Amino acid sequence: METKLHGWHISQGARMVDFGGWDMPVQYATGPREEHVRVREAAGLFDIDHMGRFEITGPQAADFLQRVQTWDVSRLASGRAHYSMLLNDAGGVIDDIFIYHRPQSWLVVVNASNAPKDLAWLQAHARDFSVSIRDLRAETCLVALQGPAARQALQPLCPDLDLGGVGFHHVVECTCAGARIVLCTTGYTGEPGYELLLPASGCAELWNAILESGAPQRVLPCGLAARDSLRAEACLPLYGNEIDESTDPLRAGLVRAAVRLEGHDFIGRRALAALALAPLPELLVGFQMVDPGVPRHGYPVAAGARTVGRVTTGLWSPSTGKYIGMGYVESARAAIGGELSIVIRESPKAARVVARPFYTSPHWR
Numbered sequence: 191m192e193t194k195l196h197g198w199h200i201s202q203g204a205r206m207v208d209f210g211g212w213d214m215p216v217q218y219a220t221g222p223r224e225e226h227v228r229v230r231e232a233a234g235l236f237d238i239d240h241m242g243r244f245e246i247t248g249p250q251a252a253d254f255l256q257r258v259q260t261w262d263v264s265r266l267a268s269g270r271a272h273y274s275m276l277l278n279d280a281g282g283v284i285d286d287i288f289i290y291h292r293p294q295s296w297l298v299v300v301n302a303s304n305a306p307k308d309l310a311w312l313q314a315h316a317r318d319f320s321v322s323i324r325d326l327r328a329e330t331c332l333v334a335l336q337g338p339a340a341r342q343a344l345q346p347l348c349p350d351l352d353l354g355g356v357g358f359h360h361v362v363e364c365t366c367a368g369a370r371i372v373l374c375t376t377g378y379t380g381e382p383g384y385e386l387l388l389p390a391s392g393c394a395e396l397w398n399a400i401l402e403s404g405a406p407q408r409v410l411p412c413g414l415a416a417r418d419s420l421r422a423e424a425c426l427p428l429y430g431n432e433i434d435e436s437t438d439p440l441r442a443g444l445v446r447a448a449v450r451l452e453g454h455d456f457i458g459r460r461a462l463a464a465l466a467l468a469p470l471p472e473l474l475v476g477f478q479m480v481d482p483g484v485p486r487h488g489y490p491v492a493a494g495a496r497t498v499g500r501v502t503t504g505l506w507s508p509s510t511g512k513y514i515g516m517g518y519v520e521s522a523r524a525a526i527g528g529e530l531s532i533v534i535r536e537s538p539k540a541a542r543v544v545a546r547p548f549y550t551s552p553h554w555r
Contacts, residue, residue, distance in 0.1 A: 193239035194331045194393040204413060210303030212240040215413040222415035226508045229379055229420055230551070233337030234412035235400055238378075241332055242305025243387065244312065246296040248321035255296060258315050258457060259287065260439070262450035266291045271359045271376055273448050275439060276300075276308065277458025281465060282435035284311060286427060286448065288376055290361040297361070297372070297387070299332075301429045315457070331393030335400055335409070336383030336420075338553035343404030344384060347396075348373070358382070358554075367392075367399035378417065380424025381551050422503050423549035425476060425516065431487055431502040432474060432516060440465050441518065442474045443546075472499065473524040476546040479513035483532065483539035490533040491517050491541075498523050501532060509549045516546075 191212045199206065204215035215237065217225065228234050246254065255263045261274040268291050276284040285304040290297040300308045305327070312323055335344055341353045344366070351364040351373070361374045369392040374385040388396055401409060418428070427433050432442055439445045440462060451463060479485065485504025490497045504515030515532070523530065526545055531538035 191240070193237050194390050195237045195239060195333075195397055198394060198397065199237070202411070204411075207414065209414055210240065210301075212302055214240060215411075217413040217415050218411055220410060222413065222419065223508050225410055225412040225416035226419050228408060228410045229337045229381055229412060229416065230509055231338070232408045232410075233335055233339040233343055233383070233404060234379075234410050234416065235397065235404070236334040236336065236412050236417055237397075238332050238334050238385065239393070240302035242300040242302060242308060243326045243330065243332060244298045244300070244309060245324040245326055246298060246321055247294065247324070248319070250319040251296055251321050254316060254319040254321045255289065256454040256456065257319075258312060259289065260449040260456055260458070261289065262453040263289065263291070263296075264453065265450070268293050269360055269362060271361050271374060275444070275448050276311065277438075277456070277462070278435055279458060279461060281438040281440075281458045281461035283429070283433040283437055283439065283442075284308065284435060286429060286433060286444075288374075290372075290374055292361060292363075292372070297326075299385075304429060326387075329390055330387055331390045331396075332385065332387050333393070333397060333400075334377055334383065334385045335404075336377045336379040337381050337409075338551075339404070339407035339409070340381075340383040343407045343409050344400065346403050347399055353384075367396045369396055371396070378426055379420040380426065380547065380549060381420070382553055419505055419508060422505055422514070422516070423507050423509050423547065424551075425547035428503060437518075438462065438465060441470050441472055470521055472518045473521050474502070474516060474518055475524050475543050476548060477515050477517065477530060477532070477541045478544045478548075479515075479532065480540035480542055482513075483534045484513060485515040485517075485532045485534065485541070491519050492531040492533055492538055493523055493529075497533075498530070504532070507548055512548075514544075514548050515541075519543075
């Protein structure tokens, strides 16, 4: 599958890869490290049109969302957004999502590879509610502008809105580069920025307008490699790595961020409540390599001669200058400062459990 900007990426010589069935740019000529640094220091523009997005309307839309996801939407005023999850009956993560409360509807954004199964799952549960679910992927485009200079780059294109007055995790409608868009102050990099939903017909025009407007701020187009290293430094989970249907929000340390156990009876709540009563067998931790070595997804984590866990994400961190990673380990091995080994090509390399996140942006107000 191709995004609406696929032709632009090809014309710019982007290196393309398959990502969840989508032909996506992994990097441009500048390279992933420069793209990463540019987002941390200025701003980067990402094609995220592969992400799933569904509009939910109807008199029971809020009741429906209270049932199918983990955040208490009665606490989510119009114009606000929040991170959340879809769980199965056992508390496993079907997907992690973002919910946006618009004046007359709700917008749900899901992971690209999970969009078909998420839509089918939501539709199956919608039968008990007076709601309508509309798949917006074909008729809209989704892009993200991330970094401390994002507001400065975007403001000239949004004459009817003071971007400085739009707080974190909000959603508003405005005119941007002549197109009517939905502007969301959310992102996946650990930096301030925006995710922009707009009609598909205006995607290339807005993309080019942002690059032109952001030229004084050195805005770069960025690919999947930079997106992954940015989210990893901020310890934002990747579905299929840190979370999936065999994991739960408790072990992943995501309850505070995504779950309200009180206030509504969502699918998976009873299973989570039961899991919370007993010691967890494993926990997601952050680690830093002590010995030279590149940790990779799936590598064993050991303590002495015994395997005690597995790596979920590992890479070189441009912002810290270290090899870092996340992984699940036995709870007894999860204390900060604990010594572990990452088994790299059958050779154990020393690592140390460290606090998450690895990097916190200084640009948040």
